[in-house]
Amino acid sequence: QVQLVESGGGLVQAGGSLRLSCAASGRTFNSGAMAWFRQAPGKEREFVAAVSGSGGGLRYADSVKGRFTISRDNAKNTVDLQMDSLKPEDTAVYYCASRTASWLGTSRGSYDYWGQGTQVTVSS
Numbered sequence: 001q002v003q004l005v006e007s008g009g010g011l012v013q014a015g016g017s018l019r020l021s022c023a024a025s026g027r028t029f030n031s032g033a034m035a036w037f038r039q040a041p042g043k044e045r046e047f048v049a050a051v052s053g054s055g056g057g058l059r060y061a062d063s064v065k066g067r068f069t070i071s072r073d074n075a076k077n078t079v080d081l082q083m084d085s086l087k088p089e090d091t092a093v094y095y096c097a098s099r100t101a102s103w104l105g106t107s108r109g110s111y112d113y114w115g116q117g118t119q120v121t122v123s124s
Contacts, residue, residue: 002026002113004096009118020081022096032100034079038092045108053102086122093117
């Protein structure tokens with residue numbers, strides 16, 4: 001089992017920045033891909049960004065490309081999401097996810113473990 005705990009959410013004005021962090025514990029963390037998803041009220045949970053097991057592969061949703069940056073530190077068992085130029089439509093609960101496979105995945109069903117989520121609210 002892998003336990004994931006997110007932190008760093010909050011309230012920010014449009015154009016501002018937030019940095020989310022996800023701390024992993026339990027089974028080996030280093031080899032599997034990690035990702036961030038988000039879910040806005042009344043909407044499906046959607047892919048935001050993913051990083052491969054080595055950290056060398058990255059993928060972003062078109063809606064956040066150029067504004068968000070995902071990174072991981074395998075020594076600390078953490079994965080971060082730096083969010084810049086935030087927009088009101090980025091408001092959602094953000095979830096950290098992990099999986100055993102090392103290559104990138106963008107579908108919700110391909111991830112095995114999930115955190116509880118952290119709320120991000122962007123005011124206009």
